[in-house]
Amino acid sequence: MSLLKRPGAASKTAITAAIRAGDAGRDARDWATAEKNYARALKLNPGLAGIWVQYGHALKEGGNLDEAGAAYAKAIAIAPMTADTHLQMGHLLKLQGRADDAAASYLRAVELDPELRFAVDELRHLAVKGVEWDTERLADAMEKPGAAASQPMTLEQLADQLERRLSSFQLFSETPASDADKRLLESIQDGLKAARKLSDAEQVSAQAQAEAAAHVVFDVSDLLSYFDNARLPTGIQRVQIEVITALLFDPVPGVAVEVCSFSKARDMWVTAPLPLFLRLCELALKSGDRTDLVWTEAVEEMQLALDIGRQLKFSQGAYLINLGTSWWLQNYFLHVRMAKERYGIHYIPFVHDMIPVMTPEHCVERLTQDFISWALGVYSHADHFLTNSEASRRDLIKVGATLGYEVKEENVKVIQLNADFRKPITEIPVAETMQRYGLKPSDYVLFVSTVESRKNHLSAFKAWLDLIRRHGAGKVPKLVCVGNRGWLNDQVFAMLESNPELRQSIMMVSGVSDPDLANLYKACAFTLYPSSYEGWGLPVTESLCYGKAALLSDSSSLPEAGGEFAVYFKLGDQAELTAQLERLMFDKAFRAECERKIAADFQPRPWRDLGVEIAETIKTWFPEGERHDAPPVEARPELGRYYWLRDVADTAVYPGMRSSEIFRSGDGWWSPDDWGSWTKPKGGALQLHVKPTGQKMRLYVGLLGLQREDCTAEVRIGGMTARKEPLHPGEHRWMPVDIAAEDMSSGVLQISLRSDKAQDFGLYTNGVDTRVTGVGVIGFMLCEADNMQARADFLEALTMRDLGELAKRR
Structure with a gap:
């Protein structure tokens, strides 16, 4: 037996008999018998590390936790490099309520055996409870070959794997390829192309990191949180994906870009692995299928990386930019303050809108409360602001003034979202999309928006009902509403459900892939966006990118998004909305003139230009060659309050x-x-x-x-x-x-x-x-x-x- 290496003067037979009796007691869950016989074996030979572990198990199961700890400690002293013993010690310490010591034991177990998944899972569970450990040690251990929760395959490795698959496929290509083979070959080639592209971005980013004077850290917490429950990106998610990936593929000279996420479970920022982040972004734009195995595995890998990854250590004076939101992270600003104190970081949020404050009637109560909490924090902690329109800038300054904060215009930079939404993605025929949704080209109006009260679906439905009754259902184009369900939309669906005429003329669609959405834009007659309040209005830009006339309300930022290329109606004027719809539906010359003007003069800019504008703005706010550590946040209480x-x-x-x-x-x-x-x-x-x-x-x-x-x-x-x-x-x-x-x-x-x-x-x-x-x-x-x-x-x-x-x- 391997356990009997140094029996000393004691009889091997007696030791073996004691161990067998102990094992029999253990198997029968007779812990007193197991304890007694393991103790007898150890008295004969105290150098048996494995039996000290078994003795510890029996003591633990019998309720003698302190003695069990002493037994495990003895085993570790004899064989300190046995990972499982450290794992068992961790379990005992957790039972004793010594969570910090348990984490240290689990961490040691992982260092000794990176394939010990139980120890990794225990560390994840302790993180949720607020227990901390040395993230650098864990990350180093998990990067060893064969780790239980191995790090994501690098993009270079992925490309090599795909090349091997491609070579194997070509070895057997003498016979005519079936349709399935052709699809497989196309899939491998697409994957190879994407992997090489993303791998190049990873290398370029690493070089930019080494040469940069300014370090920009994009916080993608809400984007990754969105991926837990959805796949296809909506407006704000798309902005983050497009801007950040553009800067990673083609960095701005002198500016390094990193990506991080705030882990709510661990209550800290964690570095998001770049290859995995890029892979998720690529997959998100390809399909809306959340059950796809490739997608679910990528999401799970990212969650694991956030659960056990390295805690982010900011470069001194770095710029933390959140292109999304942090409303739902109630401890977010606590950690912004800590980062300012430790690293002198500058916090620069991108404020997309002030909707919950400006139009709270269109928001659920909890959202409004979370937003106000965020607003109070953002005015106290932001060093500068980014926003998407002059309307949003005015609202940001106005709300700040109400709260007693002076926000200077020069400290708020408007980054308009007039980017090119047309993507060089694998296209599918327009006819295929039309067949899938039962539509005919130019015989429908497209309304892309989350279904919620603010988007004003009710006004659109009322106008459609009026037009149907004036002209007959056969002459009025269908209204195709593309978007997921939001909040406060009961009236919308109740109106649709109660009216047969509307149900025949209005189609509600969600989960549309990028290729299909592109085709829906290309084939529509025109688009509609009657929203009562926006920060920018990304579907307006999308419509113009595809050369389609857009009918908009004149509210908030929409005149900025549509400019001279859109058609407008006065918000709240139902008659004017109906009249403008009627004009675009039946005056084909007018619609053609709108499209001609868009084709001739509308020039969307590349997404990278938005990133460049952000980077250049930072350089303006913080000139190179000067030290720009942000001062800590001072919290001054009013006496008596x-x-x-x-x-x-x-x-x-x-x-x-x-x-x-x-x-x-x-x-x-x-x-x-x-x-x-x-x-x-x-x-x-x-x-x-x-x-x-x-x-x-x-x-x-x-x-x-x-x-x-x-x-x-x-x-x-x-x-x-x-x-x-x-x-x-x-x-x-x-x-x-x-x-x-x-x-x-x-x-x-x-x-x-x-x-x-x-x-x-x-x-x-x-x-x-x-x-x-x-x-x-x-x-x-x-x-x-x-x-x-x-x-x-x-x-x-x-x-x-x-x-x-x-x-x-x-």
């Missing part, structure tokens, strides 16, 4: 509205809930920038106890314990803390909050909520210690349960 550390519950902005989240500091916080914020087990911190006055201050901080057991909560000021009190399960406790003048002499007040115990919500929620938390923090109020009026107001509001009004007081 209550700051509630909850997520935003408001559905409208008001003057002086401020974010309370901004006072949170460091990585010890979970995202805000509707009552406040849970800290992580190591505790959370508040950082308050205050003007030194030489006076003592009074701080009131609200804490929430753990849900199932008593704990002791501690408040520390400047590293020293200021107050420590017991908290019962679920107890709300407001702690008054006096702060000496010297503690604020630096102008920064550091407050640490923690509890001596932690809670694992996974145990109480059947794994629905996986967080492990420390004490909860409801909010705080700071005032001069001798300001009895402020103290009385706070205590009165607390008694009357009216802290919300005190939070709005200025």
Whole structure:
């Protein structure tokens, strides 16, 4: 037996008998018998590492966790390079609630055996609970050949694989090829072409990284999140794909481009593997089939990369640009602040619109609340802004002014989205698309849009009904509505369902591939976009790219998107909408003139030009040769004002509205809930920038106890314990803390909050909520210690349960 290498003076027969008896007890789940016999074997020969592991298992199953840990430790001391022993130690430490130590054991197991998938999965599960580990060590281990969760195949490797398949195919090409063979050959050749192209982009990008003076990091969090539930990109997703990939394929001199994603589970930015990102973008534009195995495998690979990949380390003074959105990431700005403090990064969001604030009636309540939360953060953290139209810039400045933020026009750059949507993709015949959807060329009007109230489908349907009754259904073109279902669309579908005339004349389509959508544009009579509010209006640009007249409302940015090439009606004027539709349907000379003008004068620009404009704008804002580290964000509380550390519950902005989240500091916080914020087990911190006055201050901080057991909560000021009190399960406790003048002499007040115990919500929620938390923090109020009026107001509001009004007081 391999286990019996050094039996010493003991009889091999006795050791073997003891081990067999132990194994029999183990197999029967008779842990007492297993423990007894493994102990007997180890007494005869204490050098058997494998039996120490089995002994540890028996002790663990018998409930003797500390003794089991000692047994595993003995096995590791004898054979430190055995990965499975470290895995078992990790399992035990997790059972004991020692999550950080468990992560260290799992990490060591992966380093010793990268094929040990169980250890990788355990690290992923711990990440969701907020446990951290050395991402560099894990990434190095996972890059070894044969790793359990191997890194994505490089594009060069993919190209080589496809070339081998192509060569093998050609060896047997003497006989006439069947249709299936031809399709296979075409697929391999297309894949080879794409792989070589993407591999070239990877090499070009690496060279640009080495030579660049400016480092631009594109955050694609919402794009990758979108891919979890959808495939074909809509407007904002397409902007991200096109601009970023264009810059990766053809970099701007002096500017390096990186791609990252904010991992909500791990609460950090993670580098997105470039080959996999490019592959996802390529696949997303090819088809809407989410069940395609190639697509699902690519999505899963990316998710794994985000779960276990390297934490992003920004270059000093880098530019973090989010071409999408981060509304749904409640801890996003906490990490922007940390990145500013550590790396001096500049945060430059692309603001596509201010729809939830400007037209909240077209948004669901939760979206409006999330957007307002994001808006409060974006005005506090952005160094500059990008936006897509003059209309969006005006709205951005207007909302900022309402909140009390001055946004200068020169700090907002308009990057118009007048790009060329025609792609050199593998085309399919127009006739095939027409047959698939049962359409005839020039016998339908195309309306491309998500189905939601803002897009104004109801007005379009009313106009169609009017036209059908005037001219007869046979003479009115069909209305083809292409787009997924959004929100607040019940009336749209109810109107369609209740009217047989409309059902025969209106077609609702979703999941249309890029080739089919291109053909739908090419073959339509004209396009319609009656939206009540837009940031830009990408379908307008698409229509013009395909040479088709577009009928638009005159709202918001649409006159900028359509320019002199579109036909307009006044928003809200149903008669004018119907009249303009009638004109475009039946006045063929007018429609032909519109198309002639578009063909002669409309000149969309390449997507790369948008990226170049962004890069050149950054160079203008931050001239080369100068150091441009962004200053940290300063959070200054108003004395006597209550700051509630909850997520935003408001559905409208008001003057002086401020974010309370901004006072949170460091990585010890979970995202805000509707009552406040849970800290992580190591505790959370508040950082308050205050003007030194030489006076003592009074701080009131609200804490929430753990849900199932008593704990002791501690408040520390400047590293020293200021107050420590017991908290019962679920107890709300407001702690008054006096702060000496010297503690604020630096102008920064550091407050640490923690509890001596932690809670694992996974145990109480059947794994629905996986967080492990420390004490909860409801909010705080700071005032001069001798300001009895402020103290009385706070205590009165607390008694009357009216802290919300005190939070709005200025």
